[in-house]
Amino acid sequence: MKPFGEALAAEVRAKRSPVVVGLDPRLAQLPQALRDVASGDFMAQARAYREFCRAVIDVIAPLAAAVKPQAAFFEELGPDGMSALADVIHHARRSGLVVILDGKRNDIGPTATAYARGYLGRDGKSAWGADALTVSPYLGADSLEPFVEIARERSAGVFVLVKTSNPGGGLFQDLFADGRTVYRHVAAQVEEFARVDAGRDYGSVGAVVGATYPDQLAELRAAMPHAWILIPGFGSQGGTAHDAAAGFDSAGLGAIVNNSRGIIFAYEREQYRHFG
Amino acid sequence: MKPFGEALAAEVRAKRSPVVVGLDPRLAQLPQALRDVASGDFMAQARAYREFCRAVIDVIAPLAAAVKPQAAFFEELGPDGMSALADVIHHARRSGLVVILDGKRNDIGPTATAYARGYLGRDGKSAWGADALTVSPYLGADSLEPFVEIARERSAGVFVLVKTSNPGGGLFQDLFADGRTVYRHVAAQVEEFARVDAGRDYGSVGAVVGATYPDQLAELRAAMPHAWILIPGFGSQGGTAHDAAAGFDSAGLGAIVNNSRGIIFAYEREQYRHFG
Numbered sequence: 001m002k003p004f005g006e007a008l009a010a011e012v013r014a015k016r017s018p019v020v021v022g023l024d025p026r027l028a029q030l031p032q033a034l035r036d037v038a039s040g041d042f043m044a045q046a047r048a049y050r051e052f053c054r055a056v057i058d059v060i061a062p063l064a065a066a067v068k069p070q071a072a073f074f075e076e077l078g079p080d081g082m083s084a085l086a087d088v089i090h091h092a093r094r095s096g097l098v099v100i101l102d103g104k105r106n107d108i109g110p111t112a113t114a115y116a117r118g119y120l121g122r123d124g125k126s127a128w129g130a131d132a133l134t135v136s137p138y139l140g141a142d143s144l145e146p147f148v149e150i151a152r153e154r155s156a157g158v159f160v161l162v163k164t165s166n167p168g169g170g171l172f173q174d175l176f177a178d179g180r181t182v183y184r185h186v187a188a189q190v191e192e193f194a195r196v197d198a199g200r201d202y203g204s205v206g207a208v209v210g211a212t213y214p215d216q217l218a219e220l221r222a223a224m225p226h227a228w229i230l231i232p233g234f235g236s237q238g239g240t241a242h243d244a245a246a247g248f249d250s251a252g253l254g255a256i257v258n259n260s261r262g263i264i265f266a267y268e269r270e271q272y273r274h275f276g
Numbered sequence: 277m278k279p280f281g282e283a284l285a286a287e288v289r290a291k292r293s294p295v296v297v298g299l300d301p302r303l304a305q306l307p308q309a310l311r312d313v314a315s316g317d318f319m320a321q322a323r324a325y326r327e328f329c330r331a332v333i334d335v336i337a338p339l340a341a342a343v344k345p346q347a348a349f350f351e352e353l354g355p356d357g358m359s360a361l362a363d364v365i366h367h368a369r370r371s372g373l374v375v376i377l378d379g380k381r382n383d384i385g386p387t388a389t390a391y392a393r394g395y396l397g398r399d400g401k402s403a404w405g406a407d408a409l410t411v412s413p414y415l416g417a418d419s420l421e422p423f424v425e426i427a428r429e430r431s432a433g434v435f436v437l438v439k440t441s442n443p444g445g446g447l448f449q450d451l452f453a454d455g456r457t458v459y460r461h462v463a464a465q466v467e468e469f470a471r472v473d474a475g476r477d478y479g480s481v482g483a484v485v486g487a488t489y490p491d492q493l494a495e496l497r498a499a500m501p502h503a504w505i506l507i508p509g510f511g512s513q514g515g516t517a518h519d520a521a522a523g524f525d526s527a528g529l530g531a532i533v534n535n536s537r538g539i540i541f542a543y544e545r546e547q548y549r550h551f552g
Contacts (some may be wrong), residue, residue, distance in 0.1 A: 024387075042403050072387045076394035078403025082358040106412065107380055108442035111300075111348045118352035127318050127354025136382065138414040138437060142444030161414060166384035168418030172461060175453035182458060185448060 001123045004132060004157035005228065009201035009253060011065040011098050018248075020100065020230065020258040021060050023069040023088060025049040046080035049073070053088040057095050066098035066131075068230075068258055089130055093121075100230065101130035104161060112143050116150035124154035132157030134208055134230070137186045148193045151204045157228070158205050160190045162220060165210025165233030183216070184223060191224040198226035202254055206230055211244045211257070218246035221254070229255040277399045280408060280433035281504065285477035285529060287341040287374050294524075296376065296506065296534040297336050299345040299364060301325040322356035325349070329364040333371050342374035342407075344506075344534055365406055369397075376506065377406035380437060388419050392426035400430035408433030410484055410506070413462045424469045427480045433504070434481050436466045438496060441486025441509030459492070460499060467500040474502035478530055482506055487520045487533070494522035497530070505531040 002010070012018050027038060027045060030052055038048035057067060069092075074085035092099045105115045121129030135147050137160050147158045163173055163183045173183040187207065194205040206228030209220050221229060229247045247255035278286070288294050303314060303321060306328055314324035333343060345368075350361035368375045381391045397405030411423050413436050423434045439449055439459045449459040466483045473479040482504030485496050497505060505523045523531035 026386075026390075070383075070387060070390075072381070072383055072390040072394070076390040076403065078394065079355060079359040079362050081394075081403065083355040086355050102383075104383055104412070105348070105380070107346075107348055107378075108440060108445075110302075111346055114302075114346075114348040114352040118348070118354065118357075127352065127357065136380070136412050136414050138412050138448060139440050139442060140444035140447035140449070142442055143440075164384060164415050164419075166415060166418055168416035169384075171416035171465070172414060172458060173416070175451070175458060175461060177451035177453040177458070182448060182451060182453070185451060189447070 001155045003155050003197065003199070004122065004151065004204045005198060005202040007131070007155070008065065008098050008157065008228065008256070011096075012253065012256065015063060015065050017063060017065055018256045019064045020066040020068050020256045021056065021064045022102075022232075022258050023053045023056060023067050023092075025052050025073050042077040043080040046074070046077045046084040049077070049081065050084035050087050053084075054091050057088070057092050057097065061092075061095040061097055064097065066100055066256060067092045068100045068102050071101060071103040086128060089128055093129065093131070098132070099130045100132040100134065100157070100159065101128065102134045104134050104136045106136040106139055106143050106147075108139060108143055109146065112139075113146040113150070116147045120147070120150050120154050120156035120158075122154045122156040124150070124156070126154075130156075132159060132206075134159045134161065136161050137189070141189050144189070144193065148205055152197055156204065159208050159228070159230045160186065160205070162186050162190060162207040162224075163209045163213060163216050165212045169210065183220075187220055187223045190227050194224060194227035202226060202228045208232065209247065211247070214243040214246050217243070221247055221249070225249075230258065231255055232258045277431045279431050279473065279475070280398065280427065280480045281474060281478040283407070283431070284341065284374050284433065284504065284532070287372075288529065288532065291339060291341050293339060293341060294532045295340045296342040296344050296532045297332065297340045298378075298508075298534050299329045299332060299343050299368075301328050301349050318353040319356040322350070322353045322360040325353070325357065326360035326363050329360075330367050333364070333368050333373065337368075337371040337373055340373065342376055342532060343368045344376045344378050347377060347379040362404060365404055369405065369407070374408070375406045376408040376410065376433070376435065377404065378410045380410050380412045382412045382415055382419050382423075384415060384419055385422065388415075389422040389426070392423045396423070396426050396430050396432035396434075398430045398432040400426070400432070402430075406432075408435060408482075410435045410437065412437050413465070417465050420465070420469065424481055428473055432480065435484050435504070435506045436462065436481070438462050438466060438483040438500075439485045439489060439492050441488045445486065459496075463496050463499045466503050470500060470503035478502060478504045484508065485523065487523070490519040490522050493519070497523055497525070501525075506534065507531055508534045
């Protein structure tokens with residue numbers, strides 16, 4: 001099985017698009033027909049989420065390189081939501097999409113290993129079978145290592161939060177210590193992991209860098225030459241295509257751009273009625 | 277319904293113990309009888325985890341103030357593991373224990389809200405129904421606010437990671453910026469949230485501070501006078517009772533101490549055969 005970096009690059013080239021479609025289902029934004037079935041209990045709502053996400057996957061599979069299910073919206077519904085999430089992940093993989101689960105998990109040593117084993121699939125035996133997972137860096141390098149190791153073993157991927165797209169993201173990330181910001185310290189660690197197995201097409205380790213900060217995106221592209229960059233915040237969070245451009249290398253590779261609400265709730269605009 | 281802080285203090289007083297029993301089930305450490313049933317598939321293993329945790333809960337309910345299920349070990353088993361987790365949470369609550377789910381979740385605004393709504397129960401309609409949740413601070417104050425707000429609304433609790441007990445925890449947490457460490461910056465934010473609704477018995481917002489760093493525990497007790505401190509790393513991770521003492525106030529309150537492997541795998545020692 002191809003390493004994650006190569007597999008993702010192949011998808012981006014095949015689809016001629018670096019777009020990652022976020023799967024962030026929310027009750028209030030579902031099409032009316034699904035919203036009606038979903039009302040009442042968690043199980044009905046989970047069924048509606050699953051149906052909606054499967055429909056989105058079927059529409060976008062030929063066009064997008066990857067999907068990014070947001071774990072929180074499924075978790076909100078309890079065990080029924082988690083079953084829907086597992087089904088959505090499997091459906092996306094069967095549809096030829098790279099699946100990056102947005103769970104922002106982490107913990108210390110053996111616990112991080114449990115998360116990594118559970119979520120990272122590809123050629124390993126994993127209960128969830130995602131191709132990659134987003135992880136949080138606060139606990140340090142030894143908390144990231146189990147994810148990196150298991151990703152390598154299984155040809156899967158890891159995206160570490162470096163610079164986030166929310167207005168308050170700078171509170172701790174922008175603190176200046178030992179000559180550079182905290183997010184640059186995190187970026188240095190990500191690059192150290194990434195360069196180990198990055199070939200021509202980047203490796204198994206990437207970073208999450210918000211598109212609402214284009215200067216920092218350019219800075220971080222340069223600081224992490226071997227890391228995939230996943231750029232959220234495109235579209236509804238205020239980032240523009242021009243802002244995201246700084247995340248790509250000179251060959252137009254190395255970054256993937258997430259658009260969630262702008263794509264999956266497109267039916268709300270007059271011209272799209274796929275799910276109406 | 278009592279605010280979380282009061283409810284936790286009442287349990288600590290009633291049980292005359294600040295001990296939180298970690299529920300961190302792992303296959304290799306289950307009693308042989310359960311290990312035999314658990315082999316094969318995720319569903320069987322999830323059933324064994326549920327049975328084991330319920331047995332632990334029944335034994336420790338009269339003695340401990342709270343339990344801390346570790347989400348990762350259940351998540352590793354996929355949707356079956358999540359169903360077991362939901363059952364374990366409900367069983368612990370019915371047994372009169374405060375349930376602190378160790379999920380270390382976080383994300384930006386609306387996504388953080390989904391996690392908070394899903395996990396924080398008490399007097400709200402929540403799919404999981406935990407009394408409190410651990411959360412990670414890297415994304416800043418605006419990512420913590422939804423947890424704090426929903427915790428207050430529902431008389432539930434939040435524990436923010438401040439200083440973790442793993443050997444590499446200092447990589448980013450100990451960076452020195454603007455005259456203090458990153459973890460002190462996080463502590464200042466936690467205290468700002470905590471003091472708002474802390475009464476005589478602390479409020480709905482707490483911090484996670486590892487017992488492997490007793491000096492920092494004393495420093496952080498002083499820096500966050502209104503925050504509960506959850507101390508992991510006691511026992512198998514190297515912390516001692518003496519190390520944890522610095523987390524308590526002069527009345528012996530304000531901290532709860534987690535012991536996971538030391539308690540729940542006690543059957544491995546000759547003198548305990550509860551689950552053999």
